[in-house]
Amino acid sequence: MFGCQYRNVDYGTGVYPECIGxxxxxxxxxxxIEANYTWPTVDWFDYSEIPEYVQGKDEYVLSGGGWEPFLxxxxxxxxxxxxxxxILNPDIVEYCMEKLFNFYYEYTYRILDKAGGKxxxxxxxxxxxxxxxxxxxxEHIRKYFFPYHKKxxxxxxxxxxxxQWHTDGAVRKIIPDLxxxxxxxxxxxxxxxxxxxxxxxxxxxxxxxxxxxxVDNQYTLPFGSVEEVRQEVxxxxxxxxxxGGYILGPCHNIxxxxxxxxxxxxxxxxxxxxxL
Numbered sequence: 001m002f003g004c005q006y007r008n009v010d011y012g013t014g015v016y017p018e019c020i021g022x023x024x025x026x027x028x029x030x031x032x033i034e035a036n037y038t039w040p041t042v043d044w045f046d047y048s049e050i051p052e053y054v055q056g057k058d059e060y061v062l063s064g065g066g067w068e069p070f071l072x073x074x075x076x077x078x079x080x081x082x083x084x085x086x087i088l089n090p091d092i093v094e095y096c097m098e099k100l101f102n103f104y105y106e107y108t109y110r111i112l113d114k115a116g117g118k119x120x121x122x123x124x125x126x127x128x129x130x131x132x133x134x135x136x137x138x139e140h141i142r143k144y145f146f147p148y149h150k151k152x153x154x155x156x157x158x159x160x161x162x163x164q165w166h167t168d169g170a171v172r173k174i175i176p177d178l179x180x181x182x183x184x185x186x187x188x189x190x191x192x193x194x195x196x197x198x199x200x201x202x203x204x205x206x207x208x209x210x211x212x213x214x215v216d217n218q219y220t221l222p223f224g225s226v227e228e229v230r231q232e233v234x235x236x237x238x239x240x241x242x243x244g245g246y247i248l249g250p251c252h253n254i255x256x257x258x259x260x261x262x263x264x265x266x267x268x269x270x271x272x273x274x275x276l
Contacts, residue, residue, distance in 0.1 A: 013257040022075065023076060024077050033096075042106045050111060050115055058118075062115070064119040065107070065119065068166070069101065069145070073100065086144065100148075108152065119159065122163060124156065124163055129169025132194060133194075141174060162210075163182060163185065166187045169193055172196055172200075187213050188212060189213045206242070206243075211246050214251055215229070215266055217251050220262075226261055230265050233270055
């Protein structure tokens with residue numbers, strides 16, 4: 001809807017849609033963007049069927065609304081340019097993030113409003129971590145990302161929804177900020193990354209956050225044995241789930257390279273321990 005172009009790319013472990021056309025990549029100023037690009041409007045969408053859709057589903061966890069703004073910014077500008085913009089073109093970043101926020105805030109408001117309190121989880125997210133540390137400086141995160149997220153999170157809470165934040169990687173350094181924003185659920189807990197050790201997360205943040213995910217999909221699910229999967233599920237329940245506050249699941253998309261037996265073992269073990 002933002003004019004981006006996508007292509008399905010097969011990485012050998014699964015097919016992912018990747019953005020290959022970035023409509024704002026060629027512009028060098030806010031003035032150029034304003035003169036040549038038409039931003040989408042929430043009025044392009046029909047919300048009228050949402051009340052009917054959520055009726056009769058009280059036994060399910062319904063999720064709706066949400067955003068991941070800088071990911072969308074990357075699609076608009078291109079991955080490399082988006083990172084450079086934080087230093088070289090902060091005015092473009094601020095302009096586009098304001099546009100994205102205004103769109104997604106009203107978009108999410110209309111969804112939550114039409115759902116009439118039936119939405120349990122909404123997502124205000126941003127991938128902040130790599131395998132070893134943060135993708136951005138804490139200063140850039142706090143300046144360009146978090147002020148908008150705080151407004152979105154407040155909206156979601158006002159509608160009675162819990163807020164889930166998705167971020168991969170090693171993000172321990174910024175977790176206190178996420179808690180300060182009002183995040184309720186942290187997903188997906190890549191505990192093999194430095195600083196993301198389960199015991200430390202549970203000790204330091206377990207009274208403030210619900211942890212979601214935690215079953216490793218870089219080694220255990222695709223390459224581990226059934227017994228290793230079973231043991232990791234048990235460990236996650238005993239560590240992350242001690243005294244509650246844990247939703248078991250894989251720590252990212254399950255890859256096609258892994259055996260189905262491991263996926264089955266993950267859920268069967270969870271059932272055995274009474275967690276599903």
